[in-house]
Amino acid sequence: MSIAASPVEFSTVGLPSVERVRRWEGHNSEVLIGLRCRSLEGGSLEATETNVQVGSVGLARVVGTSHVVERDAELIRRRPSDSVVLYFSLVGDAFFYSEDGVRTVGPGQVLLCDADRAFMRGFSHGLEELVVKIPRGIYSDVTGEGSLATPRVFDFSANGNVHAAALAARVSRATRTDGPTAPDERTILELVSVLTGGTRSDGGAAHRASARSFIERRLMDASLSASDVSDAIGISARHLSRVFAADGTSVPKYILERRLARAHTMLTSPSGRSTSIAEIAASCGFSSAAYFSSAFSTRFGARASEVRRDAMVLRSVH
Numbered sequence: 069m070s071i072a073a074s075p076v077e078f079s080t081v082g083l084p085s086v087e088r089v090r091r092w093e094g095h096n097s098e099v100l101i102g103l104r105c106r107s108l109e110g111g112s113l114e115a116t117e118t119n120v121q122v123g124s125v126g127l128a129r130v131v132g133t134s135h136v137v138e139r140d141a142e143l144i145r146r147r148p149s150d151s152v153v154l155y156f157s158l159v160g161d162a163f164f165y166s167e168d169g170v171r172t173v174g175p176g177q178v179l180l181c182d183a184d185r186a187f188m189r190g191f192s193h194g195l196e197e198l199v200v201k202i203p204r205g206i207y208s209d210v211t212g213e214g215s216l217a218t219p220r221v222f223d224f225s226a227n228g229n230v231h232a233a234a235l236a237a238r239v240s241r242a243t244r245t246d247g248p249t250a251p252d253e254r255t256i257l258e259l260v261s262v263l264t265g266g267t268r269s270d271g272g273a274a275h276r277a278s279a280r281s282f283i284e285r286r287l288m289d290a291s292l293s294a295s296d297v298s299d300a301i302g303i304s305a306r307h308l309s310r311v312f313a314a315d316g317t318s319v320p321k322y323i324l325e326r327r328l329a330r331a332h333t334m335l336t337s338p339s340g341r342s343t344s345i346a347e348i349a350a351s352c353g354f355s356s357a358a359y360f361s362s363a364f365s366t367r368f369g370a371r372a373s374e375v376r377r378d379a380m381v382l383r384s385v386h
Contacts, residue, residue, distance in 0.1 A: 075248050079116040088113045100128060100201055101183045102147035103137040108192065118243045123253035126201035129243035136190040139183070149183035152207045152216050154260070156224060156236045159196035164189050168218055176225030178232055180264070182216040198239040202260065210257045211266035222263060226285060230300050231274060234281035235259040275301055276311050279319070287327055290355040294319035327352045328367045331360070335372055336379035345372045 078095045080088040089105050092115055096103050099119045107113045115132030155162075156178045164171045164179055166187040173179045181187060183201070208214055224232035238256065241249040258274035260266070278301045286292050297319055298308040312319050331352045334340040340348065346357050349372075354360035364372050 075118050075120045075243055075245060077116065077118045077245060079114075081114050081116065085112040088115075097147060100126060100199065101139065101149040101151070101153065102143055103139055104143060105135055105137050108134040108136065108190075118245055120242050120248070120250075122242070122251060122256060124203050124206055125253055125256050126199070127239050127242050127256075128199040128201075129196070129240070130199060131194075131196045132191065133194045134192050136188065138188045139186060141186050144184050144186060149201075150204050151183045151201050152204055153181055153183045153202075154200040154235075155179045155181075155189075156198035156200075156232075156239065157195070158198065160191055160193050162189055162191050162195060162197075164219065166219060171219065171221060173221060176223060176228065178222045178224050178236065179219060180216070180222070181219040185217075187219075198236060198243065200235070200239060200256065200260070202257070206257065207260070210261040211264045213264065213266070220264075229263065230278045230282050231259050231263040233285075234274075234278040235263065237281050237284075238277065271303075272311055272314065275303055275308065276315070279308060279311065280322070283319075283323055283326060287323070287330060287353045288351060290350075290353045292323060292353060323353075324363065325367075327354065328364060331364060331372070332368060332375065335376045338383065341376070341380065345376070348372075 080092050083091060089107065092113060093103060093105050095117065099117075105113070111133060113133060113135055115130065115135070118129040120127045155173070157173050157175050159175060161172055161174045164173055164181070164187060166181070166185060171179070182204075184204075207216070222229050222232045224236045226233075235256065238251040238259070242251050252273075255273040255277050258271055259277060262271050262274040262278070279297050282297055282300045283292070286296075294308060295305050298305040301308070303311075308319060312322060317325075331348055331354075334343065334348045334352070335345070343351075349357055349360035352360075354363075361372065368375060370378075
């Protein structure tokens with residue numbers, strides 16, 4: 069298992085305007101892939117990139133104003149990347165032009181492409197996106213695909229592909245500058261394998277990650293069950309049970325733990341002090357106030373009202 073290094077941030081903000089594009093191109097050439105860049109309408113490029121290396125896999129978060137990037141045949145010959153790249157769009161529509169045609173990729177979509185096949189990408193209204201770069205040889209090993217001739221687009225929105233959503237969530241947490249959470253290389257690669265229909269791993273880490281991501285987004289649903297989770301990620305309920313048992317828990321226990329943890333966070337947060345305990349319980353997926361009260365006291369050794377009161381007292385003395 070390879071653990072991520074600490075995030076490293078680079079930004080053109082504050083640099084002389086005439087140096088921004090050159091420095092941006094240089095940074096991306098070193099840590100991701102070489103690109104030619106130009107601002108739109110003569111504007112000064114403001115762009116920030118947070119990079120994390122997880123074993124052989126490069127992760128990034130990119131935020132920028134409107135611009136166009138291009139990777140043409142001549143640049144590919146000079147600076148081959150020998151990798152595939154996934155671009156997760158968070159903010160702003162992007163066009164992607166290649167020999168295969170033109171695609172528009174919007175928020176909630178991820179584009180998978182070969183970095184050594186010429187392309188152009190444009191962001192007319194700026195962007196925020198997540199990036200995953202995987203060496204081509206490793207991509208082939210985990211997916212069983214010898215090449216990636218055609219770009220592919222997946223949906224990672226709330227109702228989209230659960231594996232793409234789980235991958236996006238891990239990249240997002242890893243590339244935060246405030247308290248990043250490092251994923252491991254195996255989980256990232258297994259998620260890519262499952263997402264693309266690969267068959268060269270048992271998928272345990274990916275299925276666990278996807279199940280947790282699915283559960284997190286649906287904690288409000290009081291009817292959420294283990295069968296709902298297994299159906300969503302495409303494995304049998306028995307297989308899902310084995311995946312969670314490997315972590316020493318079960319799906320119902322994990323769901324309960326996450327609901328209680330969310331309720332505790334809401335009770336101790338200043339923003340949640342005007343919300344009744346019953347409303348907090350309901351928003352965390354508890355259909356019974358009595359059951360919530362019992363489960364909360366068992367888990368935290370104090371009643372919900374006591375935890376809220378203690379948090380308010382603690383804030384008042386600081």
